[in-house]
Amino acid sequence: MRNFLTFFSFIFSGFFLQAQQGQASATTTVDSLVSAQQINGYQRILNNLSGIPQGVTIGGYGEILYNQPTNLTGELDVQRLVMLFGYKFDDRVQFVTEIEFEHVKEVYVEQAFVNYSVANGLNIRAGLMLVPMGIIAEFHEPTTFNGVERPSMDKYIVPTTWREIGIGVAGRVDALSFRYQAYLFNGFLSHDGQEGKLIGSSGLRGGRQKGAESVVDQFNLSAKFDYYGIPNLRLGLSGYSGRTQAVDGQNAIPGSDIGVAMLGLDARFKWQNLSARGQFVHASLSDTDAYNTLTGRDLGSALGGFYVETAYNILPLANRQRLDAFVRYESYDTHKNVGTSIVKNPAFDREEWTLGLSYHMSIGTVFKVDYQSKKTGLADSQFGQFNVGVGVWF
Amino acid sequence: MLRTTNIIFFFLGFFLLSFGLPLNENSLAKRIEKKINKEITAVFSAADFTLETSSIQIESNQFLLAHSIREIKVEGQLAGYAFTGTAPSKTDSFDYLILFDPTFTIKKATVLVYREDYGGEISSKRWLSQFVKKQTGVSFIYGDTISAISGATISVQSMTASVNHVFSSLKDVQSTIGQ
Numbered sequence: 001m002r003n004f005l006t007f008f009s010f011i012f013s014g015f016f017l018q019a020q021q022g023q024a025s026a027t028t029t030v031d032s033l034v035s036a037q038q039i040n041g042y043q044r045i046l047n048n049l050s051g052i053p054q055g056v057t058i059g060g061y062g063e064i065l066y067n068q069p070t071n072l073t074g075e076l077d078v079q080r081l082v083m084l085f086g087y088k089f090d091d092r093v094q095f096v097t098e099i100e101f102e103h104v105k106e107v108y109v110e111q112a113f114v115n116y117s118v119a120n121g122l123n124i125r126a127g128l129m130l131v132p133m134g135i136i137a138e139f140h141e142p143t144t145f146n147g148v149e150r151p152s153m154d155k156y157i158v159p160t161t162w163r164e165i166g167i168g169v170a171g172r173v174d175a176l177s178f179r180y181q182a183y184l185f186n187g188f189l190s191h192d193g194q195e196g197k198l199i200g201s202s203g204l205r206g207g208r209q210k211g212a213e214s215v216v217d218q219f220n221l222s223a224k225f226d227y228y229g230i231p232n233l234r235l236g237l238s239g240y241s242g243r244t245q246a247v248d249g250q251n252a253i254p255g256s257d258i259g260v261a262m263l264g265l266d267a268r269f270k271w272q273n274l275s276a277r278g279q280f281v282h283a284s285l286s287d288t289d290a291y292n293t294l295t296g297r298d299l300g301s302a303l304g305g306f307y308v309e310t311a312y313n314i315l316p317l318a319n320r321q322r323l324d325a326f327v328r329y330e331s332y333d334t335h336k337n338v339g340t341s342i343v344k345n346p347a348f349d350r351e352e353w354t355l356g357l358s359y360h361m362s363i364g365t366v367f368k369v370d371y372q373s374k375k376t377g378l379a380d381s382q383f384g385q386f387n388v389g390v391g392v393w394f
Numbered sequence: 395m396l397r398t399t400n401i402i403f404f405f406l407g408f409f410l411l412s413f414g415l416p417l418n419e420n421s422l423a424k425r426i427e428k429k430i431n432k433e434i435t436a437v438f439s440a441a442d443f444t445l446e447t448s449s450i451q452i453e454s455n456q457f458l459l460a461h462s463i464r465e466i467k468v469e470g471q472l473a474g475y476a477f478t479g480t481a482p483s484k485t486d487s488f489d490y491l492i493l494f495d496p497t498f499t500i501k502k503a504t505v506l507v508y509r510e511d512y513g514g515e516i517s518s519k520r521w522l523s524q525f526v527k528k529q530t531g532v533s534f535i536y537g538d539t540i541s542a543i544s545g546a547t548i549s550v551q552s553m554t555a556s557v558n559h560v561f562s563s564l565k566d567v568q569s570t571i572g573q
Binding site: 057059084086088091092094096115117120121123125138139144170171172174175177179226228229231232234268269270271272277317318363 | 422485486505506507508509510511514515517518519520521535537538541542543544545546547551
C-alpha cells in the first residue's frame with residue numbers, strides 16, 4: 001500500500017509539473033489548432049477521409065487501469081482497447097465497426113452497423129448497435145468522462161457496454177435542437193436452457209447477448225431523446241421496453257423470461273471551466289417471482305439509482321490542456337424492490353463517493369487518478385479504492 | 395420462436411421508413427443549392443438575386459477541407475457573400491453556409507448537410523446563432539465565446555476552428571485590399 005502511494009505521488013507530481021509548465025507557456029486556443037503541429041490523431045484521420053466521397057476511417061480508444069483497493073491486492077489491466085474502422089461507400093451509406101479487446105485476451109465486436117443517411121437529420125441504421133440509455137452507454141470513450149472507472153451504476157443498472165442487434169432510426173430536428181433515436185433490438189437472454197442468466201447482484205448485466213449467436217424470441221423497443229436548446233445544457237430521456245429471451249424448448253416453461261421496462265433521465269452541463277452531469281435510471285422487472293422460483297436466482301423486481309458529478313477545470317480555458325478536479329456521488333440498488341420469492345439483500349444497496357483528477361494532456365489523451373469510498377447497506381462494509389489510469393481516444 | 399405479429403410489425407415499420415428514401419444521388423447537390431437560395435432569399439429579403447464566383451481566394455486547411463466564395467448581387471449591387479465550407483466531423487465531413495454582408499459580418503450561419511449521426515447537434519439553429527453579427531477580427535474560443543455541446547465536442551471544435559480559419563483568412567484578404 002505504501003509502495004503504491006509513493007509510486008502514485010511520483011507519477012502524478014511529474015504530470016502536474018508538466019501541467020504547470022504547459023500553463024505558463026501555452027496560450028494555445030482552439031484557433032491555433034489549425035497550426036500543423038497541433039493536429040492530433042483523429043483530426044489527421046478525418047483529414048485523410050473527408051472531402052472525398054468514399055474512404056476508410058481508422059480510429060479507436062483504450063484504457064489501461066490500475067485499481068488498488070485498500071483491503072485487497074491491486075490489479076493492473078488493459079481494460080479495453082477498441083479499434084474503430086469505418087468505410088464510407090458514398091455520400092449516404094457508411095459502415096461503422098468497433099472491434100474490442102477486453103482484458104487483452106477477450107475479443108468482442110462492440111458495434112457493427114450500416115448507416116443510411118436518408119436526409120439531413122434522418123438516418124436508418126441496422127446491425128449491432130449500442131442501446132442508448134443514459135450518458136455512458138453512448139459516450140464511453142475515456143476522455144469523455146471523469147473517473148478511472150465508468151460510474152458503477154452504468155455497469156450494474158444500465159448495463160454498459162450494452163449492445164444488441166437491431167434496426168432503427170436516428171436523427172435530429174435542427175430548429176428544435178432535438179435529437180431522436182428509436183430502435184427495435186434483440187433483448188436480454190434470461191435462460192439458456194441450463195440456468196438463469198440474470199442474478200441479484202448485477203441485475204440484467206449477465207443477460208447481454210452482445211450479438212454473439214444471440215437468441216431472439218421477441219423484439220424490444222428502445223428510444224432516446226436529447227434536447228440541447230438551452231445554452232451549455234443537454235438533457236436526455238431514454239426508454240426501453242420489452243421481454244427477455246429464452247432458448248427453444250425453454251421459452252414454453254413459465255418463469256423463463258421476464259418483462260423489462262427501463263427509464264433514464266440525464267443532464268450534462270458545461271460552462272466555462274465548470275462542468276456537471278447527473279443521471280437517474282430505474283428498471284422495473286415483471287414475472288421475477290416465477291423466474292426466481294424456476295432458476296433459484298435472486299433477481300430483484302426493480303433496480304435503479306442515480307449519480308451526480310461536478311468538475312472544475314483548474315487550467316485557464318484558453319489552454320490546450322485541461323485539468324479537471326471532480327467529485328461524484330452514486331447511489332444504486334439492484335434490489336430496489338423484490339417480489340415475494342426472495343428477501344432484499346442489503347449488500348446490493350450501494351453508495352460510492354469518487355474524488356479525483358482528470359488531466360487531459362491533449363485532445364484525446366487523459367491521465368486519471370481518483371479515490372473511491374464505497375459502502376453497502378451492510379454494517380461495516382465501507383472500503384476505499386485508489387485508481388490510476390491512462391486513456392486515449394483518436 | 396418469434397411471434398408472427400412481431401415479424402409483421404418489424405417489416406411494416408421498415409416498409410413505412412422506405413417511403414422517405416430519395417432515389418437519385420444528384421438530388422443532394424440540387425437540394426443543397428436550393429437550400430442556399432432559400433437562405434439568401436430569407437436573409438437578404440430578396441427573391442431576385444444572382445450568385446457570381448468571387449475573386450477572393452483563401453486556402454483550405456484541415457478544418458476547411460473545401461470551400462467556395464460567391465458574391466450575392468441584388469440589382470447588380472453587391473449585397474453580401476455566400477460562403478460554403480466543408481469541415482470534418484467524427485468519421486465524415488459536413489457542409490456549412492455562412493452569409494456575410496459586404497463588410498464580412500456574419501448575417502447567418504447554417505449547416506447545409508451533416509452526413510453522420512454523431513455530432514449532428516451543431517446543426518442546432520440556436521447554437522449556430524452564436525456566430526451571427528460577428529466580424530472577421532473575432533477569434534472564437536471553444537467553451538468560452540462559443541458554448542460547448544456535450545456529446546458533440548469534435549464537431550463543435552471543428553466548426554469553431556473552421557470559422558476561425560475563414561475569419562483570419564478573410565481578414566488577411568481585407569488588409570491586402572486595404573493597402
